[in-house]
Amino acid sequence: MAPWSLNEVSEHNSAQSCWVVIHNNVYDVTEFLPEHPGGAAIILRYAGGDATEVYDQIHVPDALDKCLPGEKHLGPVQPDAARRLTEERIARKKTKDEVRVEEAHKRKPPLSHILSLAAMEKVASDVLSHKAWSYYSSSSDDTISAFLLVAISPVEIYIPAAYSENARAFSRFFFNARVMRPVGDCDPSTTILGYSSSIPVFVSGAALARLGHPKGEINITRAAAKEGIIQMVSSNASLSKEDIMAAADPTQTLFFQLYKNRDDDKALKRVQEVVGLGYKAIFLTVDAIVAGNREEDIRCPWVLEELESGKPAVWDENAPVEDVNLGGTAGNLVNRDDRNMKWEKTVPWLRSVTTLPIVIKGVQCVADAVAAAEAGVDGILLSNHGGRQLDYSMPPIEVLYRLQRQRPDVFLKLEVYIDGGIYRGTDVVKALCLGAKAVGLGRAFLYAQSAYGEAGAAKVVQLMRREIVTAMQLVGASNVTDLKPEMVERVDWECLPKSKL
Amino acid sequence: MAPWSLNEVSEHNSAQSCWVVIHNNVYDVTEFLPEHPGGAAIILRYAGGDATEVYDQIHVPDALDKCLPGEKHLGPVQPDAARRLTEERIARKKTKDEVRVEEAHKRKPPLSHILSLAAMEKVASDVLSHKAWSYYSSSSDDTISAFLLVAISPVEIYIPAAYSENARAFSRFFFNARVMRPVGDCDPSTTILGYSSSIPVFVSGAALARLGHPKGEINITRAAAKEGIIQMVSSNASLSKEDIMAAADPTQTLFFQLYKNRDDDKALKRVQEVVGLGYKAIFLTVDAIVAGNREEDIRCPWVLEELESGKPAVWDENAPVEDVNLGGTAGNLVNRDDRNMKWEKTVPWLRSVTTLPIVIKGVQCVADAVAAAEAGVDGILLSNHGGRQLDYSMPPIEVLYRLQRQRPDVFLKLEVYIDGGIYRGTDVVKALCLGAKAVGLGRAFLYAQSAYGEAGAAKVVQLMRREIVTAMQLVGASNVTDLKPEMVERVDWECLPKSKL
């Protein structure tokens, strides 16, 4: 009975009976293990011991209180144990990476000096922990080892990451700008599924914001309210859908990004909660049924270990084989998702459980855009999951271009959005010319809130607004309906990488 | 009453009553504030104080005397105040950037060793103040932050600047050179709107030449006279249109680049002055109704501050938000321009107020070239404002190529010129083969006069003449009418950036 001694706790150190100490209280999480969105393995690593620190990285303080039934709250540890644990947490020497992050935060430039999303990403790359950066920035079949190889081999190996291809693809689209058109009053606002947005940009689902900033997704929610845009909230957010909705302005529009559970009952329950909370649309995610191969994310623990010890790991033929988490961070998140969805089954099921608009997130080719239109959904988000899933997936702006040329009728049947690779107002304007109703930004908001909190997230919208308006005026458009396919031309030359300064 | 004490002057430090001291004389510029081509903000920064130094950077000594009514000349400051101000100006320690510039001027190579426009640009990049270089060289959505990002990120982001694309576009056009044609006497001369030019090159409008050299645009005017080419004078020149015309040779041809004021009466007044002064054509600027996003120019004050202090600015959450001039230098210049021009309104209006030939400067696609022909103007200048406005605007040589293939009839109805990205005589000859009557050079003259004054500007023409004649002879042309579209072929390969030595 509470208060517990650490000895008593330490006996419950397996999947059969798993207790953990968090902020000096003991919890029995044995039955919760299979439910944990981040997977059982990470909890079991701390079974019978203190899990406060790793818990705080991802979760808000009261998350566990909310999702665990009262009887599993076993009460506090003994006072001297509490004191010892707290002291240990305080006394723990900062890791080299933590020290680096602290120093970087002191050096970051004034927010007013951030003139572009790329500049914001640069700051984020400085101030993020290696773990957060690895998760946020990683993409499919990461190129790190290829880089290293190239440096020593006489042969160059070309293994592009889908992430950078998404961005580069925009550089193949040039404007046929029109002059002598009245653009003195230029209005960049639009609607998405009937909900108004101050600019044709929304927050695309992006997970685990607390890895970058303690307030997490709420930074983005508040900035979206202030700047008048719509946020799509991920099932895998580090805050619960309840907490995020609670932080929202009453008039604010939020959409929900659904990762469908393979168990229809659990999926149904989640949809009902979403509807009940007041989310205005369901974005069903279909491009992440399994985790992509994100090497930088997988490699992260080793890199940190080597950084800390100063010694690289070396091969020992006789050592037991290390168990590597090849699914990476994302693997844990999608473990129980439905891998057997079908147009003719899943869309009708979702229609049958909610009247909210349905958008399919993750369409990657013309054929599936047509299939979506035939399935009668309200919108599609052309996306390859930010290049984090299938390498060599066609860049979304290229899919949009093909759709505009091959099946312009699809745009009459549903709304089309894209995300992936957008860095500039010109990118947004190109997408709108080619028929997109709006574009999503994911990483940009994660990076900005990591670096500057809510003000950073708001800055993303402000930068985009100014660049979008300037680009609209300079192509001769005074509102979004003035943007036409003929204003954009896909050129046959390549934009080359710049030399470094 | 004059002479004034500095205390008295210092009380007039707001938009309500704004006095400034320039070369020890006091001026009341309150009513002039909204008229200032460079914007009110820059004046207000010096309201109630001494503005001599910043005034001298842009204006000739008697500029203010001319444009301010006599009653606003309030007379001198008191003798000891005058002495003190003069001493302060002299005693002011040179900034690190000023010292750098002085040293660079001592090291620059003999003018005879400058063999190409690129070499001239290299010298200019050395000897220009950071402020001048930032303004002259900046282009839309500058790539500086992208560069920095690339250096640290595993992902390359491709954000080409329109400026470099303009130049690179020429590298996709190769010659089908003809041999066995008599070219012993090769004449590169032509006419522009009926006025003769020794080579098919003119000075395209480029602003603020005094940033680079105290004599400013007059360096270019005199070089143009000597070398027999035509200068198009910008509304935003640092010298007045009167001063420039006064410096011209009586037989010299000058054109005027008009930025139309949104107030038709003011625009009319300016046109009438231009006509009265003897300018021979109006180039109506339509590609700069709002300022492009020129990051390097915006960033310039911070860069200088950091250079001087040796300390980068850092984020302070509690500091008041800094007011950033996001319009940059150009923003001030175009603030009051007409953003609601229309083919069917603006061209007839201009026709109604002058009989001078009208050229539309800033056409960026075939459709607008056709619109211009239908509007009955005398010429079009295919230009994206040197890549300083809309990023991913189609490079002018590409627009020319499309016009030649899709609507060759337009060349029969008006004269077509291009500017942007021209570095070599071969570039000029390619443009002429594709139907251009002449090409404009802007930055090249700014750079050259900054580095070597009038002799530098003349050198630009001499280099071009020699390269043009050589290229004409080697493609088999003895005069400009021998240059034909079939002599140029757009190839499907890319010219790659060279490695650095």
Place this chain on the structure above:
Amino acid sequence: MAPWSLNEVSEHNSAQSCWVVIHNNVYDVTEFLPEHPGGAAIILRYAGGDATEVYDQIHVPDALDKCLPGEKHLGPVQPDAARRLTEERIARKKTKDEVRVEEAHKRKPPLSHILSLAAMEKVASDVLSHKAWSYYSSSSDDTISAFLLVAISPVEIYIPAAYSENARAFSRFFFNARVMRPVGDCDPSTTILGYSSSIPVFVSGAALARLGHPKGEINITRAAAKEGIIQMVSSNASLSKEDIMAAADPTQTLFFQLYKNRDDDKALKRVQEVVGLGYKAIFLTVDAIVAGNREEDIRCPWVLEELESGKPAVWDENAPVEDVNLGGTAGNLVNRDDRNMKWEKTVPWLRSVTTLPIVIKGVQCVADAVAAAEAGVDGILLSNHGGRQLDYSMPPIEVLYRLQRQRPDVFLKLEVYIDGGIYRGTDVVKALCLGAKAVGLGRAFLYAQSAYGEAGAAKVVQLMRREIVTAMQLVGASNVTDLKPEMVERVDWECLPKSKL
């Protein structure tokens, strides 16, 4: 008579009478010289002396005992000679390259940290001797000297190696991925010539595995058995076809890569042996009738000499001209191969001597794929010998793409495989979409067994399996027959080389 003095042995130092000492036993190899697969020259270099060391690099200890008739085993050297030779071998100072290799092996990362074939190649490039690396990695018209030139010349010279083009070609193929398809159970297995394979990958013939690891090809054979894939054994393996078959699991499938001798009788004998040993198919090699020009391999002896002495060789006009082995390592291997094969002659001959399935290895264009189908063979391996033979040979994935578009009927008449340039699961999936039945990996297995022995070779298959399954699921395929040509699109842009970190 044995035991022999070293003096006696040393008299037999020519092609007329050639004795060598190996592990202190004397052999008369005079009659064996023309039979030596590695050529007579290398043996003659050691004629009359001790050849133990170079012998051990390539051959297993009992190789000579097996292939030399008993009467040529002349018996041991005298005891004191044996002692002296052994001492000399032990006392021999390690070369700088040997020391480097030893150190590199101590530093190599844990096998569990190897996440890609590129990372494996990186380790191999560290731990391989220069000789092995030069032979394994070299490709046609190696670019080494071109690199050097580029570094000093104002002119860049572009001489791509076929090897890197093979890999880069894959980067022009992007996916049109399908979503909403049930892929929860994804099975990557297939059959090759009717024999089952756990993934659509086989070991393509690659020679001289002992250069990288003392166990040589057996590492690969055992890994193939364990992982359930098929190995194609090269005529030029460093182990005999008998030894490799002996090491195989009884249920394991092995194919044989035949280099046909120009003497039909010898070729017949080899085929009969192959059939007798239980190999299941003949891959007739037609892309290596002469050796390609592999400069890095040719240069290897000089590089090692310079490394050892610390002094580069310099030109001496009066020195006798050095005899350079321009054929390199491969030259010796193909010296006696048939250079006059013909479709109408060679295929019927092979059919007449065996009932095994026949695959032509080395088809490089559509026309020859059609010729093969007409000749009635069972399969073709589209291959340019890993880019080691003809520079600018069309990359195999491009040949496959052309075949799919121009002559899809060929896929109905025989099985099509490709090898060359494959690094990722996505590469394999692209090839299968375009009609390939399976793909071969050659160097990947050589590199992996060199670095980590049998475990390394198995790791190659494990990495491929995971990447293939992930890619299949993300394109919407639950087994290999779901992969269709329309899932792959050849794009018109280039994937650029990455910058180095």
Place this chain on the structure above:
Amino acid sequence: MAPWSLNEVSEHNSAQSCWVVIHNNVYDVTEFLPEHPGGAAIILRYAGGDATEVYDQIHVPDALDKCLPGEKHLGPVQPDAARRLTEERIARKKTKDEVRVEEAHKRKPPLSHILSLAAMEKVASDVLSHKAWSYYSSSSDDTISAFLLVAISPVEIYIPAAYSENARAFSRFFFNARVMRPVGDCDPSTTILGYSSSIPVFVSGAALARLGHPKGEINITRAAAKEGIIQMVSSNASLSKEDIMAAADPTQTLFFQLYKNRDDDKALKRVQEVVGLGYKAIFLTVDAIVAGNREEDIRCPWVLEELESGKPAVWDENAPVEDVNLGGTAGNLVNRDDRNMKWEKTVPWLRSVTTLPIVIKGVQCVADAVAAAEAGVDGILLSNHGGRQLDYSMPPIEVLYRLQRQRPDVFLKLEVYIDGGIYRGTDVVKALCLGAKAVGLGRAFLYAQSAYGEAGAAKVVQLMRREIVTAMQLVGASNVTDLKPEMVERVDWECLPKSKL
């Protein structure tokens, strides 16, 4: 009267009376000035003084004796003057560049280690004087200043040199190699204008070989004889056409590259001499009627001065303008050539004065190839003068490709050759597949003889022979008539520059 004092000689220091001392003998070259192939200016720089050193760089010792009438040989200088001049020549301190060259020669690798033309060029770049390297390697609109600019500017400027484009163009042609063809006996020989050649390669005209090696063009002549190929001798060779023919083997075939004098009588005289000497064909040069803009060559004197003094030249506003030789070395050579040649005039004139076969050297587009066929000449050499004349001239292999596709009939009417950008046997085989009868190498022979004399020149042929035979065997050809257009495919991807090791 001789012997002359130096004072007497020094009075004849102008174009009116110009004496020079060479090897201590006095010559009156006043009347010879306008005849000097290298121009009068270079002689006048030494008028009245000792010109021995500069004379020796270009000319063989007895050149002047031969071309100057006896009465202009004024006899020796006085003995003490002779002694003093000789001592001065000996005592003259070596320049830094001369010292560098001497050291480089000591370090060059054995000729047997040279495995490619690129490696040979690398050695030449080390051992050549800066003057020779600048002349040999320079190309039109050299990119040197562009390089420098790129290093400092945020904007990249793309100014490719025609020279490197010539080479890079080959990388767009890939093979459709055929297998299963009997190539055991592969014969690379061919005929050119009916004269046999051991390989389909000839020496293309290249001037001033003595800049690189004292024996000059004779190195090449002797190597050509030994290796059985044909040499085309330039009008601008540093040895006379008489000397070169005298060094030739009696059975050796030499062609003559004619730069036609604008004075038809002088041109006629030269042709008659050529015919009389036994040259077998006239290659009329039409791609160099004026000198291209070769910046590196122009810049050479300044670079050497700066190297010697250690101080860069700087701008002095008051200094007299330096007279720059903008024609460079080539300018002097083509000064008196005919710039008004015409198909309908020049070809008939040449036919009227000789029965030798006529080849037009310098055709750069399909239209002129057709014009040549209509003019009835015997051959055309597709050439842009090694990229030294018009920048962005279409690369010769691209012209050949267009000719093969657009006007295959032309190949039936005359022989077609190409030069420019050839580095490999595969390049030669590609050209032959596309219809060329043979290819010319120019710089390759200059570089090789500079580095290794006659043996170097022979090595070029040996390298080419081996690479050509290997490539022919690997594409499935046993003689040159087996090479067909369908064996080569122009691909739509770019070959990228390699990273530096």
